[in-house]
Amino acid sequence: MNYQIELRHLHYFKVLAEELHFRRAAERLFIAQPGLSRQIKQLEDYYQAQLFERDKRKVSLTPAGQYLQMEVDLLFNQLGKIKEQVEKIEEGKLTSLKLGFIGSAVQTVLPELLVSLKHEQPLIDITLNELSNEFQLEMLLKNELDFGFVRMEKAFPPLKSIPVLTDHFSLVVPKDAKNKNIKKVDILDYQKESFILFSKDYSSSYYNLVMSIFYDHGFEPHVTLKTVNALSIFNLVSQGLGVAIVPSSLKKGYHTHVDFLDLSHLPQRTTLSLVWNEENRNPGLGLLLDIVKKMIK
Known part of the structure; x- marks a missing residue:
């Protein structure tokens, strides 16, 4: 029947x-x-x-x-x-957007993006969630996030991405006046140090990229601590528990007792990308994408 x-x-x-x-x-x-x-x-x-x-x-x-x-x-x-979208439109708002991000996005593109969004659509509702790379990708596939700021090389359908910021790395060490005299860092000078790194939960591809720095110099680092939080890394380094390698953009916006030693002479680069699901029909997607593309230009 x-x-x-x-x-x-x-x-x-x-x-x-x-x-x-x-x-x-x-x-x-x-x-x-x-x-x-x-x-x-x-x-x-x-x-x-x-x-x-x-x-x-x-x-x-x-x-x-x-x-x-x-x-x-x-x-x-x-x-x-x-x-949710119908209710927002009835209230006179264009839409609501849920954005995921990793910590380094807060120090670089996210503040400028939010200012531009609010300027274009003062009544837009924006929800921010600081999440690991992998969790953002899972939520994007389920349309539980509208956009994510992640560190990844390439997105696969139905996800799409555009690169927002490409960054070199810095070595993070306890603050010391002697660091000002270092012109070019040799990673081999630190091979006996304990390293504090972003864990694979932050991003497995990013973790592998950082590990390639050590492999290029012919040694396996002694990784004693892993975390997904940049401020935790800096505080641990400042207390003498190890040194760290992070994207250089992270030296902006944090006030901690550490020095950032430039590693721009190394070939490794990390890219912060904006990722979204092309099957997502949120009417606000086009607005945010237009703003990001203008910022990149």
Whole structure:
């Protein structure tokens, strides 16, 4: 029998897929358990596929059910974004934007971008989230972020990217007047030091890039501490717990008792990129992209 599938069928499926228990799902939905079973049966008839495995002890998703759960989660996330955008437009606002960023973006492009956005659209709603590279990419794929500022070489569909800032590295050491006399840093002079680095959670590609600096000089560094926070790195270095290698732009905006020794003579460069999902239909995407492109020029 063919049924007209409505949004409520998918909502019932979503709740049952989360609970994997008919009684608990029915209680969440404020309907009788037989009614829930009937709705799920109609959905299975419509798709001509079994969505749940059922026995007396447990309920589990079939492979078809697992696929449908992913698609339904994306659908309801998109419906939530549509509701949010309609409400903002009704309030006279163009849109709302959710931006993810890593710490170095705050010291470089992000403040200028926010000023320009507010100038173009004074009523725009902006939510900022400081997140690791990997988590930003996950959220962008789910359309839970509109843009991300990440360090990466290349984005893969459906993600797109534009390079915003390419940076060389600096060696971070405890503050010492003698550092002013160093004209060109030799990394080999520091091979016996303990190193404090951004962890792979910050960005695996960035971590590998930094490690290539050591490999080019023929040694494996003694990495004693890893973190995803720049200020933590600087504080640890200032306390004599090690030295660090960071993008040079990070020396802006932090007031810590460390020196930054320039490593521009090394070939390694790191690029801060703006990343977005080309399937995202947020009406504010074009506005932000236009501003960023003008800033780059």
